[in-house]
Amino acid sequence: MESKLGIDILPQPDDITCGPTCLHAVYHYYGDRIPLERVIREVPTLEGGGTLGVLLGSHALARGYGARLYTFNLRVFDPTWFGPGAPDMADRLIERMGASVDPKLRLASRAYLRFLRRGGEIVFEDLSAVLIRSLLNRGLPILTGLSATYLYRTPRERDDETGKIVYDDVHGEPSGHFVVMSGYDKETRLTRIADPLLPNPMSDGQYYDVPLNRLICAVMLGVLTYDANMLVVFPRRVKTKKRKSRR
Numbered sequence: 001m002e003s004k005l006g007i008d009i010l011p012q013p014d015d016i017t018c019g020p021t022c023l024h025a026v027y028h029y030y031g032d033r034i035p036l037e038r039v040i041r042e043v044p045t046l047e048g049g050g051t052l053g054v055l056l057g058s059h060a061l062a063r064g065y066g067a068r069l070y071t072f073n074l075r076v077f078d079p080t081w082f083g084p085g086a087p088d089m090a091d092r093l094i095e096r097m098g099a100s101v102d103p104k105l106r107l108a109s110r111a112y113l114r115f116l117r118r119g120g121e122i123v124f125e126d127l128s129a130v131l132i133r134s135l136l137n138r139g140l141p142i143l144t145g146l147s148a149t150y151l152y153r154t155p156r157e158r159d160d161e162t163g164k165i166v167y168d169d170v171h172g173e174p175s176g177h178f179v180v181m182s183g184y185d186k187e188t189r190l191t192r193i194a195d196p197l198l199p200n201p202m203s204d205g206q207y208y209d210v211p212l213n214r215l216i217c218a219v220m221l222g223v224l225t226y227d228a229n230m231l232v233v234f235p236r237r238v239k240t241k242k243r244k245s246r247r
Contacts, residue, residue: 004183004192005029005141009206010036012196015165016049019178021196022143023056026180026233029141032063046107050176053145053229054111054120060233061118068121070131070230073223076108082124090116108226127216127230132191133184140234141180141194144219145227148177151210151218152201176225184212191215 009025012018013036020039027034044055057067071077076096081089090113097109116122125131135142149156156172157165165175183192190209195202202208222228 005136005139007141007180007182007194009180009194009196011198011206013040016045016051018196019043019051019053019056019145022178022180022194023059023233025194025196026060026141026143027063030065030235034063046104050225052108052111053143053178053227053231054108054115056143056178057120057231057233058111058115058118061115061120064236065233066119066121066236067115068123068232068234069115070123070125070127070232072124072127072220072228073108073226075105075223075226076112077122077124079124089122104226127219129184129186129189129212132181132212133186135230135232136181136184140232141182143178143180143231143233145176145178145222145225145229145231146215146218147174147221147224148197148218149174150221151177151179151214154201174221174224176222176227178227181215181230182207185209189213 007025007029010021012021017040020043021036023043024034024036024039043051043059045051054069057069060067081087081092093109093113097106100106112122132142155167155169157175158168158172160166177197180194181191182194189212191212192207192209195206198206202210219230220228
């Protein structure tokens with residue numbers, strides 16, 4: 001498989017720490033030996049569990065990394081906020097917060113504002129094989145927030161009476177998840193995934209290949225849990241090609 005990066009990922013300690021576990025794997029890829037327990041402790045957790053890709057990006061910025069977020073989340077962002085002549089994104093995010101009564105949307109918008117103010121980039125462009133391959137070819141792992149329900153083809157989920165997550169195709173809701181893209185094969189159009197969930201429905205281990213079309217759909221459907229993005233974290237010395245972005 002071309003562009004196969006050496007990502008070593010640990011099992012996530014519980015149902016809600018997939019994001020920090022993925023970020024920890026990316027840090028270790030760059031030789032940053034921060035303990036997983038510290039990443040989990042420092043990354044903010046949402047009410048009800050889990051986190052957002054932008055909060056992972058802010059953690060990386062605070063550690064001195066560069067961070068670029070490719071977003072496909074139209075709940076928060078409007079396509080007209082990007083490109084030549086676009087309005088100031090921070091201003092628009094503030095207006096968006098004021099226009100919404102959804103507490104999670106308001107929380108996400110505040111997180112994006114902090115990300116921008118800390119020097120992060122937010123990019124809007126088509127999610128394609130060319131984009132994924134170009135990032136991996138430059139040695140950049142891709143941390144992505146997506147729909148586990150679509151990726152795994154498992155039933156929707158809910159909490160039972162004890163707080164444990166169980167499958168329930170009738171009463172459940174779509175579930176979000178974080179994984180790391182670590183390779184792409186141009187001939188087979190398969191993407192290598194490093195997954196913190198163990199055991200998981202896709203493999204006996206934590207590494208497997210998934211068809212690109214399925215992965216793209218899973219990323220796009222991450223919008224149901226306020227992600228639908230790809231986060232690229234890199235040491236500041238790594239130069240990446242400029243694209244349509246807002247800072």
